[in-house]
Amino acid sequence: MERCLCQIIDTLRNKGCATEDQIKEVLNEIKKELHRRETLGQAYLERRKIIQEKYIPKHPQIFRLKEEYLSPDFISLVNFCQDSNITCSDVIEKIKNGPAEKCYTLPVFTEEYCKLMMEELEHFENSDCPKARPNTMNNYGVTNFIKIKYRSIQVILNFQHINLVSRNCPRRILIPLREKYLHSITAHLYPECGGDDLDSHKAFVVKYKMGEDLDLNFHYDNAEVTINVALGKDFTGGDLYFGDMRTKHNAQTQYKEYQHVKYTGLLHRGQHMHGAKPIHSGERYNLIIWMRSSKIRNKLCPMCDNEPELIETVGFL
Numbered sequence: 026m027e028r029c030l031c032q033i034i035d036t037l038r039n040k041g042c043a044t045e046d047q048i049k050e051v052l053n054e055i056k057k058e059l060h061r062r063e064t065l066g067q068a069y070l071e072r073r074k075i076i077q078e079k080y081i082p083k084h085p086q087i088f089r090l091k092e093e094y095l096s097p098d099f100i101s102l103v104n105f106c107q108d109s110n111i112t113c114s115d116v117i118e119k120i121k122n123g124p125a126e127k128c129y130t131l132p133v134f135t136e137e138y139c140k141l142m143m144e145e146l147e148h149f150e151n152s153d154c155p156k157a158r159p160n161t162m163n164n165y166g167v168t169n170f171i172k173i174k175y176r177s178i179q180v181i182l183n184f185q186h187i188n189l190v191s192r193n194c195p196r197r198i199l200i201p202l203r204e205k206y207l208h209s210i211t212a213h214l215y216p217e218c219g220g221d222d223l224d225s226h227k228a229f230v231v232k233y234k235m236g237e238d239l240d241l242n243f244h245y246d247n248a249e250v251t252i253n254v255a256l257g258k259d260f261t262g263g264d265l266y267f268g269d270m271r272t273k274h275n276a277q278t279q280y281k282e283y284q285h286v287k288y289t290g291l292l293h294r295g296q297h298m299h300g301a302k303p304i305h306s307g308e309r310y311n312l313i314i315w316m317r318s319s320k321i322r323n324k325l326c327p328m329c330d331n332e333p334e335l336i337e338t339v340g341f342l
């Protein structure tokens with residue numbers, strides 16, 4: 026344990042912590058973050074119970090995915106991908122290239138559905154139900170190491186919580202979206218990183234607003250494949266930028282930028298390093314789905330490269 030602490034302190038020094046006070050401050054934050062992570066499952070169960078008992082959705086119909094909520098172009102791409110004779114290159118020809126290697130843009134939801142989702146998010150935000158908001162470490166601005174390992178992300182609520190609020194149809198948006206639709210596309214585009222075997226996900230909404238969080242540090246996702254859908258509203262700035270894959274990252278990396286298009290999704294590999302530049306005006310809300318493959322992560326944790334250890338837990342992490 027002591028050796029581990031010494032290593033952390035060495036890393037903090039290497040990454041720019043110059044004084045004992047700075048080191049203490051960061052260690053305190055790490056401790057708080059560890060505690061938050063250890064109690065995440067229990068906290069989730071408590072939040073879910075309150076939401077299930079108290080929250081009255083504004084648009085209850087949106088909690089069960091219907092094909093009419095999906096963009097016709099998205100459905101036609103999915104149908105194309107489900108044809109057993111097509112290959113990866115056929116799909117690449119049909120889908121729009123994104124800003125960097127293996128990034129693709131695609132419509133996902135209809136504009137109307139995005140608007141209803143936004144209204145529901147705001148309704149939830151204004152309710153007195155408990156919201157899941159991770160700690161942010163932006164203020165310390167010490168190192169990428171810290172920012173990556175203890176990411177500071179602008180979550181307004183965990184979408185899974187909203188999924189669970191409707192008692193009769195729990196979790197009926199994102200699981201079918203992944204299993205019935207997205208999976209057909211990712212199986213062709215990302216077989217080498219588990220895209221053909223995505224069996225779970227974590228989803229949330231990021232919010233950027235003047236006077237609140239403006240940008241997102243350079244990071245990689247805890248995901249094999251990510252889809253990021255711009256839900257609304259209007260904003261300027263806020264471009265994403267992509268570097269290399271995590272294992273290839275170096276200082277000479279040429280960044281590739283991407284300007285979000287309202288109601289449009291961007292698919293990329295979770296290990297493809299990226300960040301978001303500050304918005305200059307307005308508000309930006311994006312639905313992020315980190316899709317995961319047990320086949321991949323049961324062998325090696327994509328966050329720390331260690332062999333995963335199974336630990337007993339409660340709730341939904």
Ligand SMILES: O=C(O)CCC(=O)C(=O)O
Nearest residue numbers: 231241246253301311313
């Ligand atoms: O702000 C964005 O659009 C990107 C968010 C993101 O990369 C993430 O939440 O992992």
Ligand SMILES: [Fe+2]
Nearest residue numbers: 244245246299
């Ligand atoms: Fe990300």
